[in-house]
Amino acid sequence: MLVELAIGDAYGAGxxxxxxxxxxxxxxxxGYVRHPRHPGIRPGSYxxxxxxxxxxxxxxVSGAAWTPESVASAFVDAFHRDPREGYARGFQAFLETVHTGAEFLARIRPDxxxxxxxxxxxxxxLLPTVADVLHHTDVQAKVTHDTPDGVAAARAAALAVHYCHHGLGPVAEVGTWIADRLGSGVWARPWQGKVGSKGVxxxxxxxxxLSRGGSLSSILRACVAFTGDVDTVATVALAAASRSAEIAADLPAVLVDGLENGPYGRDHLARVDAQLR
Structure with a gap:
């Protein structure tokens, strides 16, 4: 899952x-495409x-307690060990100035x-029950996006992975299943047109x-074809699609091999992924 979603992210970033x-x-x-307005981001970088x-x-994987402070600490540590472009400017500037989870929580405006x-x-x-998924999702989401739509979007994204991972039904019905669990029909309504910045x-x-099925390649192309915030669309869709037995795992070798592979790149993602399962 982690390698596939990273490919979606890196491909969509272009x-x-x-x-x-x-x-x-x-x-x-x-192949990966260099973004015309972000030449500093090397093609294949997530x-x-x-x-x-x-x-x-x-x-x-660490087994540490899943708390707001441990989540915030994880974000801070990941950024400082491997600084990179791609963050919203304001949030990147914020991360550059905080060094602990406690400091993060004290200064963030999670709105x-x-x-x-x-x-x-x-x-x-990937957790075993819907209740587990929603609890863990709510904790991490509220650290930065403690709004009804911010949390709901995170819940829907996590539930899509859960649905596919546990084979709870055909991918064509994933939106309806999520809508039933979250009590909102919005997740069953197909999206059309450019994707803006809102999580929903x-x-x-x-x-x-995802619901159109097929293969990872066809889903990735469909995500990017929407235009707009397509790296996030592709990240969310490929995370779920990669866990579905219905979806053919056919991402081109040029994208797999071209994904960055430094200390926290493709091989590291695969190792962590193996431990998640």
Whole structure:
């Protein structure tokens, strides 16, 4: 799961809020694309979506208590050991100035309804029960996105992984299943058009791409074709799709081999992923 979602993140990063014409020309999965407005991000590099997901995955694997402070500490540690571009400017500046989880919690304003809590929610989806998934998701989401929509989007993203991982039904019905669990029909309504920064938007688009089924490649292309905040859409969708027996695991070798593989890259993601299972 972690490798696949990182590929989605890194591939989508080349198209995030890019012109629709560029997406149409280059969304072929023939390789990673350098973003025209972010030349400093090397093609194949993942962004904050994966780094913060990895932080939560490592926290789960460690067996440490799942608390707001341990979650915040995981975010701080992951950023400072491996600083990178891709974060929202304000949040990156914030991370650069905090050094402990306690300091993070004391200074953060957790009032966002954007996609940050949803993009990193997938590790909780592997837990055995819906109650476990929702508890762990709520704790991590409220650290930064303690708003109704911020939490709901994270819950939906985690539940998509849970649904696919445990084979609870056909992928075509994932949105309806989530809508029943969360008491909101929004998750069953297909997304159309450009994806904005709100978490509900990204997760609805991800669920739409996922529900069409097929293969990881077709889902990835569908995520990017929406345009807008497509790296987050692809991160959320591929996290869930990679856990479904219905979805063919056919990501091109050029994307697998081209994913960054430094100290916290592809091989590290695979090791942590193996421990999550």
């Amino acid at each position: 198209f995030e809020y890019a012109d629709a014409a560029l997406v149409t020309r280059h969304n072929t999965l023939a 962004t904050d979506d994966t780094q913060l997901t990895l932080a939560l995955a490592e926290l789960r 966002s309804d954007k996609s940050g809590a949803a993009m990193r929610a997938s590790p909780a989806g 938007m990204s997760v609805r688009a991800a669920l739409t791409a």
